[in-house]
Amino acid sequence: MPVDPVCGAEVPETVKYRLEYGGTTYYFCCEHCMAKFKENPEKYVGSRR
Numbered sequence: 679m680p681v682d683p684v685c686g687a688e689v690p691e692t693v694k695y696r697l698e699y700g701g702t703t704y705y706f707c708c709e710h711c712m713a714k715f716k717e718n719p720e721k722y723v724g725s726r727r
């Protein structure tokens with residue numbers, strides 16, 4: 679199961695909150711986490727895949 683890079687929650691791949699960044703698709707548990715990721719993607723991408 680994909681992991682929300684913002685809060686660390688496991689998210690089903692069917693979730694509607696998803697974003698492609700740097701060729702990778704990231705999944706989010708909620709609109710709020712997706713918005714935070716958009717603000718500063720590099721903060722969340724770094725150490726996680």
Ligand SMILES: [Zn+2]
Nearest residue numbers: 682685707711
């Ligand atoms: Zn989240």
